[in-house]
Amino acid sequence: MMSSEITNQNPVISLKGVNKWYGDFQALKDINLEINAKEKIVICGPSGSGKSTLIRCLNRLEAHQDGQIHVTGIELHETMKDIDIVRQDIGMVFQGFNLFPHLTVLENCMAGPNWVRGIDESEAKERAMSLLKQVKIPEQADKYPEQLSGGQQQRVAIARSLCMQPKVMLFDEPTSALDPEMVSEVLDTMVELAKSGMTMICVTHEMGFAKQVADRIIFMDEGEIVEENTPEEFFNNPQNVRTKTFLDQILS
Amino acid sequence: MFVDTVVEDKALHKPAFLIGLSVAVLAFFFAFNFTNTIFGEFLSPVIGNPEESGLFGRFVVSFVLSVIFVLNLLAISFARLKIQILIVWFELFLLFLAFAYSFDLKLSFIQSRIGLMISKGLFTTIYISAVSIVIATAIAIVGAIAKLSNNGFAYAIASFYTSLFRGLPLLLQVYLIYKGLPQLGFMVDAIPSGIAALSLCYGAYMTEIFRAGIQSIPKGQWEASRALGFKSGLILRKIILPQSIPIIVPPTGNQFIAMLKDSSLVSVLGIWELMYLAKTLGQRDFRHMEMLLTAAMIYWGLTIILEMIQARIERKYQQKT
Ligand SMILES: Nc1ncnc2c1ncn2[C@@H]1O[C@H](COP(=O)(O)OP(=O)(O)OP(=O)(O)O)[C@@H](O)[C@H]1O
Ligand SMILES: [Mg+2]
Numbered sequence: 001m002m003s004s005e006i007t008n009q010n011p012v013i014s015l016k017g018v019n020k021w022y023g024d025f026q027a028l029k030d031i032n033l034e035i036n037a038k039e040k041i042v043i044c045g046p047s048g049s050g051k052s053t054l055i056r057c058l059n060r061l062e063a064h065q066d067g068q069i070h071v072t073g074i075e076l077h078e079t080m081k082d083i084d085i086v087r088q089d090i091g092m093v094f095q096g097f098n099l100f101p102h103l104t105v106l107e108n109c110m111a112g113p114n115w116v117r118g119i120d121e122s123e124a125k126e127r128a129m130s131l132l133k134q135v136k137i138p139e140q141a142d143k144y145p146e147q148l149s150g151g152q153q154q155r156v157a158i159a160r161s162l163c164m165q166p167k168v169m170l171f172d173e174p175t176s177a178l179d180p181e182m183v184s185e186v187l188d189t190m191v192e193l194a195k196s197g198m199t200m201i202c203v204t205h206e207m208g209f210a211k212q213v214a215d216r217i218i219f220m221d222e223g224e225i226v227e228e229n230t231p232e233e234f235f236n237n238p239q240n241v242r243t244k245t246f247l248d249q250i251l252s
Numbered sequence: 253m254f255v256d257t258v259v260e261d262k263a264l265h266k267p268a269f270l271i272g273l274s275v276a277v278l279a280f281f282f283a284f285n286f287t288n289t290i291f292g293e294f295l296s297p298v299i300g301n302p303e304e305s306g307l308f309g310r311f312v313v314s315f316v317l318s319v320i321f322v323l324n325l326l327a328i329s330f331a332r333l334k335i336q337i338l339i340v341w342f343e344l345f346l347l348f349l350a351f352a353y354s355f356d357l358k359l360s361f362i363q364s365r366i367g368l369m370i371s372k373g374l375f376t377t378i379y380i381s382a383v384s385i386v387i388a389t390a391i392a393i394v395g396a397i398a399k400l401s402n403n404g405f406a407y408a409i410a411s412f413y414t415s416l417f418r419g420l421p422l423l424l425q426v427y428l429i430y431k432g433l434p435q436l437g438f439m440v441d442a443i444p445s446g447i448a449a450l451s452l453c454y455g456a457y458m459t460e461i462f463r464a465g466i467q468s469i470p471k472g473q474w475e476a477s478r479a480l481g482f483k484s485g486l487i488l489r490k491i492i493l494p495q496s497i498p499i500i501v502p503p504t505g506n507q508f509i510a511m512l513k514d515s516s517l518v519s520v521l522g523i524w525e526l527m528y529l530a531k532t533l534g535q536r537d538f539r540h541m542e543m544l545l546t547a548a549m550i551y552w553g554l555t556i557i558l559e560m561i562q563a564r565i566e567r568k569y570q571q572k573t
Contacts (some may be wrong), residue, residue: 161479
């Protein structure tokens with residue numbers, strides 16, 4: 001633990017002894033984790049194991065009650081004044097897209113830079129268009145979200161986050177609400193983002209994606225990190241029985 | 253309601269229903285005896301003097317009336333939906349006019365007073381309602397946000413306010429404000445008191461409408477905005493309120509329409525708005541009905557205009573989202 005603080009590479013995100021409860025129910029148990037710049041982490045585990053809770057604590061959509069979470073060097077806690085600054089640097093993509101339905105695709109992407117980063121409209125528009133090109137839907141810019149397919153909506157959501165030029169991207173099951181034929185277009189976008197050097201933390205059960213891009217895979221069960229390993233080791237040589245059972249279920 | 257693609261037979265076109273209806277209508281007209289009305293006079297070539305025509309006259313009158321009624325229904329049933337609606341509206345309106353006409357109105361009396369009714373009464377009514385609507389809307393936005401905040405003071409004040417002002421009859425509020433404020437050392441004129449009462453009362457109702465509208469926006473919208481680093485004021489202004497407007501507009505339109513007519517309650521303060529003039533202008537000459545009906549038509553006309561504006565706004569927001 002201590003050694004990592006001596007290395008010159010400061011982790012982008014670090015969690016030390018993090019515990020979280022919903023009422024009496026403990027959703028996270030003694031989570032310790034460090035994530036360095038440009039790392040790609042995949043988190044998997046059975047339903048209810050605390051995956052969403054964990055990544056939602058990283059931008060403080062949820063509060064942890066115990067332990068420390070540092071993001072880009074800033075500690076997240078209850079009375080902090082600058083949570084908005086931290087959040088601007090962490091993009092988040094949700095299972096349910098959560099696009100703003102009253103704004104066009106372009107306006108969705110311009111909102112962040114224009115309203116909170118204070119970038120003027122023409123520049124925000126330019127940036128939005130270039131990211132819409134990157135996710136391959138520039139031609140949908142003037143449509144409203146509900147006129148798009150699920151896969152397209154999710155790609156807009158990714159572009160919307162990227163417009164803020166975040167240091168880290170969080171993904172909470174970005175493909176689980178999609179029809180099978182749309183999953184790959186979103187995963188392709190994520191693979192390209194990974195190649196560009198983005199720091200990514202992805203909750204997903206897409207094991208092909210995990211093998212292809214993950215530096216580390218984290219397996220959670222009942223609020224704990226049960227196993228943490230490279231993809232090769234994780235798939236070929238799982239250490240924990242719970243990991244083995246989970247892999248058997250998901251790969252069968 | 254969502255219209256089915258399969259058309260059912262019209263009830264009116266089923267013989268059994270038609271016969272049953274005709275009998276019921278005939279019984280209705282017979283029971284309520286229209287012999288001594290204008291219809292009896294029309295039929296006097298057949299039944300002689302309506303006064304002395306007895307059961308025979310009564311039957312003829314009700315028979316003719318029910319035939320006209322049923323034939324009218326049948327004829328309308330063949331028209332297209334839009335035409336049907338227009339005809340029925342028109343006929344009901346004619347009946348209403350006939351009702352008004354039955355009071356033996358003196359049109360010249362209305363003519364001589366309507367100028368004042370409109371220039372003074374209508375103007376004051378619109379003025380009071382419009383100002384109250386603007387203030388009530390402002391109160392409602394603040395009240396709704398206060399009720400949804402986790403600031404104890406804000407919540408307590410807002411909920412006390414809605415509870416009190418929804419809990420008292422508006423008429424009572426009008427009196428309390430007009431008579432109560434001078435007690436506290438504020439001298440207020442009748443019109444500002446009336447506006448205050450209307451704004452506070454409708455502000456309380458609309459607070460609840462706005463609160464429900466804001467709450468109906470999925471929490472994912474808040475989360476996505478927060479994840480982008482938006483501050484809560486910005487989220488409300490740019491993300492939540494614009495989305496709740498289509499939800500808020502229909503019930504708010506209802507409140508506006510109700511308020512327009514409840515503005516008549518401030519007539520008790522002697523404000524020269526429509527209702528006050530309607531009551532007082534007819535008094536001296538015992539021509540109450542003329543003035544009351546005139547006021548009725550003006551209120552109704554205003555309401556129709558508001559309904560059309562409301563429909564237009566609703567259509568506009570439906571297109572967008
Ligand atoms: N707001 C909440 N209040 C109470 N309990 C909650 C709340 N959110 C989550 N939980 C509980 O915490 C546990 C972890 O939930 P979480 O959503 O993090 O699981 P998950 O691993 O993301 O599961 P899934 O794969 O189904 O998304 C679950 O048992 C859940 O019931
Ligand atoms: Mg989850």
